[in-house]
Amino acid sequence: MKEIVIGFLGCGNVGGGVWRLLEDMREEIAHRFDGLSLRVKRVLVRDVNKTRSCDVPAEVLTDRPEDVLDDSEISIVAEFMGGEQPATDYLLRALRSGKTVVTANKVALALNWHLLQAAAEKSGAGLYYEASVCGAVPILQTLTEALPANRIDLLMGIINGTTNYILTRMSDEGSEYADVLADAQRLGLAEPNPAADVEGMDAAYKLTIMSSLAFHGRVTYDRVYREGITGVTATDIACGSAMGYTLKLLAIAKRGGEDGREIEVRVHPTFLPKNHPLARVEGSFNAVYLRGHACGEITLQGRGAGDYPTASAVVGDILRAATAEKHRHPTFRNTAEPDPSLHFTDDWRSRYFIRCSAVDAPGVLARVADCFASEQVSIATMRQEGAAALGRVQLIFITHEAGEKAVRRAVSRLDSAICSLESLIRVEE
């Protein structure tokens, strides 16, 4: 019978879930892992007197980080504080003293992965972070353990549950963003300060981690193009739907170009054809669609958040860490800078949904169309809608595949006196 002693940093929703899952599964874990016993010795919290969703004994709780970080009996530190600091400092202290880290903290990992991994490699400690991306969905393990014999050229995911919940309700109900957000906040499905979710930061952190593992090179957070859902309107969703598309906040990582080393990483609202596997991922579910040269297309779908789904991934990592003879790390150049073998581009190719409000007068459509033509942006579908009585019409274009920069140049050519750009949304197939 082997006992592993664990310390928690943080005990909120996820930490509480991990505590309860460890209690709940004590017998099965012993049975499934040759008598293994996992004992949580100390739990760092901000306020030891606060009421919690799990019954951590008072003597286990502490508000002094050193009670976890300097306890030589603790060999695994599981972190659920979130945020870059002080989490990163605590994790570095743990790793430097040889403690293995299991973390659900996408921000600390995305921003300071190089420091954390270097510290782990130096001391021989392990660094596990499946729970940092997509909760219970085993996407990181799939990339590293199941698909190492693949060249991955595409990752495309719905990896933020809050925005998917909001967009699903906007689509189903025809509601406006602000109304659904307010309701989601009331239901506890969006944070009081929703910026990290709705402005795409959360998805961008996760994409940083996923794409680094998929491309075997460090993709840094600042290289991810990011556009949130705050500008999405019920009109855009309705127009797209009428043309056969569903709007999703997608995180996309593509590898292409002539030598296969050109990389694009981007998070933005995206129209998908309604029959696309990701178009049907509704509510707070997460899903990742990937393509490898050997495996072909793989889609993983499941719960991306929540106490128990995240705890499922954390405890899975704790068990991998507790039973590992030797901890492994990605072998790519994990430095503060993006991997020099990856050539990032912000001039990707996509299709575009472009909605304009135009004066209803002869010649206007021709002049608008000319803006696209002059940049070699070819139109696949066009619709004109709206009441002529108001003197203005809606023009909706869906382009063939075109370069991002050419499309931006084209829309910047629109003469605002006759036609104003209402929205520009990328379309993926």
Next chain:
Amino acid sequence: MKEIVIGFLGCGNVGGGVWRLLEDMREEIAHRFDGLSLRVKRVLVRDVNKTRSCDVPAEVLTDRPEDVLDDSEISIVAEFMGGEQPATDYLLRALRSGKTVVTANKVALALNWHLLQAAAEKSGAGLYYEASVCGAVPILQTLTEALPANRIDLLMGIINGTTNYILTRMSDEGSEYADVLADAQRLGLAEPNPAADVEGMDAAYKLTIMSSLAFHGRVTYDRVYREGITGVTATDIACGSAMGYTLKLLAIAKRGGEDGREIEVRVHPTFLPKNHPLARVEGSFNAVYLRGHACGEITLQGRGAGDYPTASAVVGDILRAATAEKHRHPTFRNTAEPDPSLHFTDDWRSRYFIRCSAVDAPGVLARVADCFASEQVSIATMRQEGAAALGRVQLIFITHEAGEKAVRRAVSRLDSAICSLESLIRVEE
């Protein structure tokens, strides 16, 4: 730089794919695994003179098993022969001499897992078999490595590509089974002898493996209830479709009952509501939907067969084996008999689609309905169709959830003089 020497048993479609993928990824593998080199030293084939899809040098090919099994330099044996024998004997010889086995052979594993694992445990060798179930879809690794902190109570999968291809085409085209099968054989998508696929054995072997890992106890092949698709008609598919259902060959493993130890494992044609995640899995794709008490619902989808998708899983396993410090095995009682802690039932509960051909006369429907009522089988939906001119009508019932045995007793009560049973198909939600 570490070199691992590998021997192949078999070099057909999958073996050829593995050879080509290893060649293709030589540089990346070295890069991704600290200079690791994988060298295939010998390849056992039946006929060394046959032309192959991969350029194995003549001096590597051999038709003598001992050239692989008795070569002390070879530390990993990768097997692609398929079938129970002689594969099992060869794998046992390899394992007993301490060689790690990587296999895509679901039959040998499902039938002789206990012997293979015992031999591996005794010699300290590894036994890897991700490729034996669902090709590139990492379902086994997900169960063992990602979800060990879960109680899995449901696995439901489309795990045979040939039958899914046939059923998809029957649904799309309204064609009969025999016609689509013949066409699939012509296209090389079904075997000349299709029994293993269309009679559900292939799916049952895979379910044996998956469910043993999910339930942490040996589920043996002979406990799997099995019904193939050979009796499925275009009429059933059309009737089901009109009522909102899609027909799939599902492999189902459920854990339930009062103490959570009652197990049902079954492979049979199944109607699913058209909006069920598995209903949309088309053509030769595989997908597995599972439910765990912590992770919630997870769906994995991808290519379940084909040279490169299967090779993706095989080479993934070779890399895991080559870099493992110590090989791990499931810790459940892996014996020739089913695990005594699992209580198998063949009286599961389901909903049922029942199609009858009845005499068109007063009182017939009442008498038919009475057969169900007398067994407490409650009808959810009923349709009557068909030309009264012919003197017979189609009666289609969909029941509420009912016990398998009660439904069978109910249909056995039908008076064949007035009503004959045409088909009985289970319906899952």
